[in-house]
Amino acid sequence: MRRSATLSNIPADRTSREVELKLLLSPSDVGAFRTAVSARLQPENLRPRLARLHTTYFDTPDLYLRRQGLELRIRAQGGRLTETVKTIELADGGLGLRDRGEWEVPVDSAEPDFAALHMRIEPDSRLALLLAEPGLAQRLVAVFDVVVRRSLWQLAQPTGHRIELTLDEGELRCGDARESICEIEFELKAGSPTALFDAALLVQEDVPLRIGRLGKADRGYALWAGRIHASRSTTTTTTTTTTTVAVAKPLLFARGVTVGQGFRAVIENCLAHAFGNEAGVMGGTDPESVHQMRVGIRRLRSALRLFSTVIPLPALLAGELQWLSTTLGAARDAEVLAGETLPALTADVDTDTESDRDGGRQWASLVQTASISADTHRSGAAQALASPRYGRLTLGLAAWLECENWRSSLGKRARKALRQPLRALAFVAVMRLHRKLLDVGKRLAHATPEQRHRVRIAAKRLRYAISFFQSLYPGKAARGYVKRLAKLQGGLGHLNDAQVAERLLHELVQKEQDLKRSVQSVLRQLDCRSAHAEPELLRCWKAFRRAELP
Numbered sequence: 001m002r003r004s005a006t007l008s009n010i011p012a013d014r015t016s017r018e019v020e021l022k023l024l025l026s027p028s029d030v031g032a033f034r035t036a037v038s039a040r041l042q043p044e045n046l047r048p049r050l051a052r053l054h055t056t057y058f059d060t061p062d063l064y065l066r067r068q069g070l071e072l073r074i075r076a077q078g079g080r081l082t083e084t085v086k087t088i089e090l091a092d093g094g095l096g097l098r099d100r101g102e103w104e105v106p107v108d109s110a111e112p113d114f115a116a117l118h119m120r121i122e123p124d125s126r127l128a129l130l131l132a133e134p135g136l137a138q139r140l141v142a143v144f145d146v147v148v149r150r151s152l153w154q155l156a157q158p159t160g161h162r163i164e165l166t167l168d169e170g171e172l173r174c175g176d177a178r179e180s181i182c183e184i185e186f187e188l189k190a191g192s193p194t195a196l197f198d199a200a201l202l203v204q205e206d207v208p209l210r211i212g213r214l215g216k217a218d219r220g221y222a223l224w225a226g227r228i229h230a231s232r233s234t235t236t237t238t239t240t241t242t243t244t245v246a247v248a249k250p251l252l253f254a255r256g257v258t259v260g261q262g263f264r265a266v267i268e269n270c271l272a273h274a275f276g277n278e279a280g281v282m283g284g285t286d287p288e289s290v291h292q293m294r295v296g297i298r299r300l301r302s303a304l305r306l307f308s309t310v311i312p313l314p315a316l317l318a319g320e321l322q323w324l325s326t327t328l329g330a331a332r333d334a335e336v337l338a339g340e341t342l343p344a345l346t347a348d349v350d351t352d353t354e355s356d357r358d359g360g361r362q363w364a365s366l367v368q369t370a371s372i373s374a375d376t377h378r379s380g381a382a383q384a385l386a387s388p389r390y391g392r393l394t395l396g397l398a399a400w401l402e403c404e405n406w407r408s409s410l411g412k413r414a415r416k417a418l419r420q421p422l423r424a425l426a427f428v429a430v431m432r433l434h435r436k437l438l439d440v441g442k443r444l445a446h447a448t449p450e451q452r453h454r455v456r457i458a459a460k461r462l463r464y465a466i467s468f469f470q471s472l473y474p475g476k477a478a479r480g481y482v483k484r485l486a487k488l489q490g491g492l493g494h495l496n497d498a499q500v501a502e503r504l505l506h507e508l509v510q511k512e513q514d515l516k517r518s519v520q521s522v523l524r525q526l527d528c529r530s531a532h533a534e535p536e537l538l539r540c541w542k543a544f545r546r547a548e549l550p
Contacts, residue, residue, distance in 0.1 A: 018086065018102040019188040021196040022212035023395075027182045029207050030169065034151070036206040037165065041155050041199055048151035048167070053077050055146040057220055058112050060139040068130060071217045072140070074110055083107045085117060085127070088217075101127070112140050144174040144220040148181055155199060161191030163199055172216065174223040181219075183212050197399035204395055208388035211395060213275060245288045246276025248299065252471045253422060262422035263307050266468050267401060270300035275394070281328075282382045287335040290381060294328035297321060302464040306429050310417045311406055320393040324384070331374075331381040333500050338374035341501045342367050345525050366518040369508055426469035433462040434549055444541050449499050456492040463489055477550030484540070484547045491537035498526045 025033055038046055055075040059065045065072055071086045084104035105116045114137050121128045148170030155163040164187045172179040186196040203209065214222075251269055253262060274296025280289025301321055304313045384390055400406065407415070417425075437458040444455055463485055470478050505519045 018100055019193055019196075021186040021193075021200060022215065023184040023186075023200060024210040024212045025167070025182050025184055026208065027169070027180075030167070030182065033167065033184070033203065033207045036203045037153055040202040040206065041153070041165070043153035043155050043165070045154060048153050051077055051150045051152065053146070053148050053150055053168075053170075055216075056110070057143050057146070057217060058140045059143045060136070061141060063143075063221070064136070064139070066221060070127075070130070072112060073217075074107065074112065076110070081107050081110060083113060083116060085131075086217075103127075112137060143224050144172060146170065146172055146181070146216050146220065157191075157195060159191065159195070161195035162189040163187065163191075163195060164189055165199070172220050172223055174220065177223050177226065179219060179223055181216065183216075184209070194403040197395070197403055200395060201399055204392060208391050209395065210386075210391040211275075211398060213278065244276075245280060245286060245292055246273055246296075247292055248273045248296070248467070250471070251468055253469070255421075255423070255472075257422045258418065259307075259310060259420050259422050259425050260418035262426070263311060263418075264401075266303045266307075267300065269468075270296055270303050271397075271401075274300055278385060281331075281378075282385050285378075287332075287339055290328060290331045290335060290378065294325065294332050297325045297328060298460070299464050299467075301325065302461050303468060305461075306465055306468070307425075310414050310425075311410075314400065317393070317397055317400060320389070320396075324390065324393065327381055327384045331377040333504060334370070334374040334377040336497060337501050337504050338367070338370040341497060341526075342370055342522070345522060362515065362518040363521075365512075366508070366515050366522070369512060369515060370504075373504075373508065422469075423472050426465075426472055430462070430465050430469060431549060433458070433465050437462050438545065441541060441545075445538055452492065452495060453499075456489070456496055459485065459489045459492055473550045481547050481550060484544045488537075488540040488544045491533065491540045494533055495530055495537065498530045501526060 034048075037043060037048075053075055054077075055073050057071065057073045059072065066088075069088045071084075071088060073084050075082045075084065082104050083106075084102065086103075087101040103117060103120045105113075105120045107113045107116050114131050117131060118128060121131070148168040151167040151169075153165040155161075155165055157163075164185075166185045166187070168181055168183050168185070170181045172181060186199055188196055200209065249269060249272070251265060253265070257265075274293050277289045277293035277296065280286060281293050301318075304318070304321075410418075437455070440451075440458050441455045443451065447455065463482075466473075466478070466482055466485065470482065502523060505522060509516050509519050
C-alpha cells in the first residue's frame with residue numbers, strides 16, 4: 001500500500017529551506033520605509049532592483065495539496081518561469097518567522113510539471129511519494145493569482161549575515177475578487193535568524209510595521225474560500241469575511257523535556273492562542289475573538305511569571321503586555337455586559353402598566369447604550385492592534401523569544417536550571433500556586449468582593465499552570481483535579497461578572513442619568529442572582545479543598 005505523506009513527515013535538507021520574517025506595511029508608509037532601508041540598513045544596492053511578478057497557485061478542486069501541507073506555484077518574472085513547492089510551517093507559534101522546506105526549478109510551461117520537480121527532490125523522499133500520487137497532476141487547477149511589483153535589496157553585515165529584503169506591492173486575484181498586498185520579507189541567505197529581527201527592529205524605529213502571520217498563499221486560499229462560499233449561496237448577493245477563533249491547544253510533554261525546551265513550547269503555545277485571534281479582533285464581530293485573545297495574553301503573562309525565576313522578561317515588554325491585556329479586558333467586559341448579562345435579565349421586565357411600559361422603554365435605552373459602549377470598546381481594541389505601539393510590542397516579543405538574548409544575562413545557576421527536567425519546576429510551581437489558593441480562600445464564606453477577586457486570580461493562575469503541565473501528571477488524577485478547579489473558577493467568574501457589570505452600569509449612569517431606574521432594576525436582579533450563586537460557590541470551594549494534587 002502506498003504511504004501518504006503530510007507536512008509533519010516531509011523533511012527538507014538545509015539547502016532546501018527558506019527562513020523568512022514577514023511584516024506588513026501601510027501603503028502610506030512605503031516612502032518612509034524606502035528611506036529607512038537606505039538610512040538604517042545600508043544595503044549593497046541603494047536603489048532597489050525592481051521586478052514584476054505574476055504567480056499562479058495550483059491545487060486540486062478539493063485542495064488536496066493544501067490539506068497535505070503543501071503550496072505549489074508557478075511564477076513568471078522577466079520572461080522566466082519558475083515552479084516552486086513549499087511546505088506550510090510556522091516555526092514560532094505565529095510570530096512571523098517561517099522556516100520551511102522549499103524546492104524550485106525552472107520550467108518552460110505555465111502548467112505544473114511534476115517531472116521537473118522530481119529532478120530537484122530526493123527520489124525516495126516522502127514529498128516525492130506524495131507528488132507521485134496517481135492522477136494528482138491531472139486534477140490540478142489554478143486557484144488564485146498574486147500580481148506584485150517587487151523592490152529588492154541585498155543586505156550584507158560585517159558579522160557575515162546575508163539577508164534579501166523585498167517589498168511587494170500589488171494584489172491577490174481570485175476570479176473577480178481582489179485583495180491588496182503591501183508586505184515586507186526579510187529572507188535569510190546566510191547566518192542566524194537573529195539577523196532578521198535585528199534588521200526589522202532597526203526599520204521599526206522609523207516606520208510602523210506589523211508582523212504578518214499569514215503568507216500570500218494563506219490569504220489567497222482564504223479569498224478562494226470566500227469566493228466559493230459566495231458562488232454556492234442562493235439566499236444573498238453579499239458576502240462577509242469570517243475569521244476563525246483560535247483556542248488554546250493542549251501541550252504534550254515527554255518526560256525528558258528540559259526547562260528551556262518547556263519554556264519555549266509553553267510561550268509559543270500562548271502566543272499562537274493570543275495572536276491567532278488578532279484578525280478576528282481587528283476585522284470581525286464575534287465577541288469570542290476578543291475573549292480568546294484576552295485569555296491568550298493572560299495565559300502568556302502567567303507563563304512568563306512561572307518561568308521568571310529562571311528567565312526574566314524585560315520590564316518594557318511586561319508593561320506593554322499589561323497595556324494590551326487592559327485594552328482587551330475593557331472590550332471583553334463591555335461585550336459581556338451588552339451581549340450576555342443584560343439579555344439574560346430582560347425577561348424580568350414587565351410592561352403591563354403605563355409606568356412599566358415607560359420602564360420598558362428605559363430598559364431598551366439601557367440595552368442600546370450598553371451595546372454602543374461595547375462597540376466603542378471593541379473599536380478601541382481593534383485600533384490598539386493596528387497601532388505602532390502594538391507592532392513594536394509583537395516584534396519586540398518575537399525578537400526576545402527567537403534571538404534568546406536573555407541567555408547572555410543569565411548567571412551560571414540559571415543556565416544550569418534551563419537544562420534541568422521541566423517536571424521539577426512544574427511540580428514546584430503548581431504546588432506553590434495550589435497552596436496560595438488554599439491560603440487566600442480560607443475566608444471565602446465571608447469574603448468581601450476584593451478578597452473574592454484575589455481568590456479568583458489565584459484560581460486562574462493555578463488553572464493556567466496546571467493546563468501547561470497537565471501532561472506531566474497521571475491522566476485520571478489530573479483530570480479530576482482540573483474538573484474541581486474549573487468548577488470553582490466558574491463560580492468565581494459568575495460572581496465577578498456581576499461585580500464588573502455593576503461597575504460598568506454605574507459608569508453608564510454617570511453619563512446618562514435617564515438610565516438610573518433601569519440600572520437600579522438590573523442591580524437588584526444581579527444582587528439576587530449573586531445571593532443564589534454564593535452557596536454553590538462554597539460547595540465548589542469545599543470540593544476543591546478536598547482535592548489533592550496528583
